[in-house]
Amino acid sequence: MTDADFTLLPDLAVRTLGGAVVWANDESFAEKENLIRPEDSTYSPATFGHKGQVYDGWETRRRRGELGDAPAADDCDTAIIRLGVPGVIRGVVVDTAWFKGNYPPEVSVEAIAVQGYPSPAELAELDGWTTIVERAKVSGDAQNPFAVDSPERWTHVRLRMFPDGGIARLRVHGFAKPELRWLNSGSFDLAAIENGGLVADCSNRFFSHPQNVLMPGRARVMGDGWETARRRDRDNDWVRVRLAEEGVLTMAEIDTSYFLFNSPGAAALTGIRADGGEVELLARTAIQPDTRHRFPIASDEPVVEVRLDAFPDGGLARLRLFGALTDAARTRLEAEQKDHLA
Numbered sequence: 242m243t244d245a246d247f248t249l250l251p252d253l254a255v256r257t258l259g260g261a262v263v264w265a266n267d268e269s270f271a272e273k274e275n276l277i278r279p280e281d282s283t284y285s286p287a288t289f290g291h292k293g294q295v296y297d298g299w300e301t302r303r304r305r306g307e308l309g310d311a312p313a314a315d316d317c318d319t320a321i322i323r324l325g326v327p328g329v330i331r332g333v334v335v336d337t338a339w340f341k342g343n344y345p346p347e348v349s350v351e352a353i354a355v356q357g358y359p360s361p362a363e364l365a366e367l368d369g370w371t372t373i374v375e376r377a378k379v380s381g382d383a384q385n386p387f388a389v390d391s392p393e394r395w396t397h398v399r400l401r402m403f404p405d406g407g408i409a410r411l412r413v414h415g416f417a418k419p420e421l422r423w424l425n426s427g428s429f430d431l432a433a434i435e436n437g438g439l440v441a442d443c444s445n446r447f448f449s450h451p452q453n454v455l456m457p458g459r460a461r462v463m464g465d466g467w468e469t470a471r472r473r474d475r476d477n478d479w480v481r482v483r484l485a486e487e488g489v490l491t492m493a494e495i496d497t498s499y500f501l502f503n504s505p506g507a508a509a510l511t512g513i514r515a516d517g518g519e520v521e522l523l524a525r526t527a528i529q530p531d532t533r534h535r536f537p538i539a540s541d542e543p544v545v546e547v548r549l550d551a552f553p554d555g556g557l558a559r560l561r562l563f564g565a566l567t568d569a570a571r572t573r574l575e576a577e578q579k580d581h582l583a
Contacts, residue, residue, distance in 0.1 A: 247332030254413040258325030264361035270300035282409035300407035344381035345402035350374035352395040437485030445469035460558035468556030486570035494561035505551035512544030
C-alpha cells in the first residue's frame with residue numbers, strides 16, 4: 242500500500258467505532274466532538290447562533306497576547322482524541338472543509354499508548370507523547386493528508402493547531418490492534434475492524450466504502466453499508482477480508498439490511514489459507530433483500546483471509562465471521578503485544 246492509499250484503511254478515531262474527543266483547551270465557537278463525526282462536514286451560509294456563524298467542526302477563539310499583542314509562535318490550541326480501538330496509524334487527514342478565513346495555518350499530531358482508562362486531566366498531563374505528524378502547513382477548505390511512518394500501537398492522538406482557528410474533521414487511518422485478552426475470551430468476530438479485521442481489497446466501491454461492512458453494530462441506513470455500481474458484464478463483485486489473525490471459522494452472518502431492491506441475488510464465501518490455498522466455506526447460496534442471514538461453517542481448516550463473492554452485484558450492510566484463533570496465531574499476537582508494551 243502506498244502513502245496515497247492510506248485513506249482506504251479504517252478511520253480508527255471515528256465515533257461509530259467508539260472514538261471520542263475527550264479533552265480540548267478551547268471550543269468557544271464550535272464543539273470538539275464534531276471532529277470525529279462519521280459524515281462529511283456540512284455548511285449553511287448565514288446561519289448564526291449567539292456566538293456567530295455555526296460551523297460543523299471544532300473552532301476556537303482568536304488568540305491574543307498581552308495587551309492585544311499577537312500570540313507567541315508556539316501558542317496553540319489542542320484536542321485529545323481516544324481512538325475507538327487501539328492501532329497502528331498509517332496516515333492522518335486534517336480536514337478544514339468550510340473554514341476559509343478562520344483555519345489554522347499549521348498543525349501537528351502526536352500519539353501515545355496508555356493502559357486503562359485515564360481521565361482527560363491525566364491524559365493532558367502525561368509525558369511520552371510522540372510526534373507522528375511534524376508541525377506542517379495546511380490549506381483552508383481542504384483535506385490535508387499526512388502519511389505516518391510508525392509501527393507502534395497507539396491508543397490516543399493529540400491534535401494541535403497553531404495558533405487557533407477551525408478544523409472540520411480529523412481522520413486517523415490505520416490497522417486496529419486490540420488487546421489480546423479480549424480475543425482470548427472465546428469465539429469472536431474475526432472480521433470486525435474493532436478486533437483487527439480489515440477489508441484488504443474489493444472489486445468496486447462506487448457508492449460507499451467497503452470497510453463499512455466490518456463496522457460495529459447494525460447499519461442504520463443503506464449508506465452505512467457497501468454498495469457497488471450496476472454490472473453490465475458477466476462477472477460478479479467481491480470483497481476480500483483480512484482476518485484479525487489466522488483462525489478457524491464456525492459461523493458467518495451476511496446482512497443485507499436496508500438493501501431492498503439492490504442486494505445481491507446470491508453470495509459465496511471462500512477462505513484463503515496462509516499458503517495461499519483456497520477453502521470453500523459457503524457454496525453459492527441465494528440470499529434475500531433486507532435480511533440478516535446466518536450460515537454455519539463446517540470447514541475446520543485455518544484461514545487468514547475470506548473472500549465474499551456477491552452475484553452479480555449490489556449492496557451489503559454487514560459481514561460477520563465468527564470463530565477462534567489458532568494456537569500459532571495466539572502465540573504471534575502475544576509476542577507482538579509484548580513488543581508494543583516493552
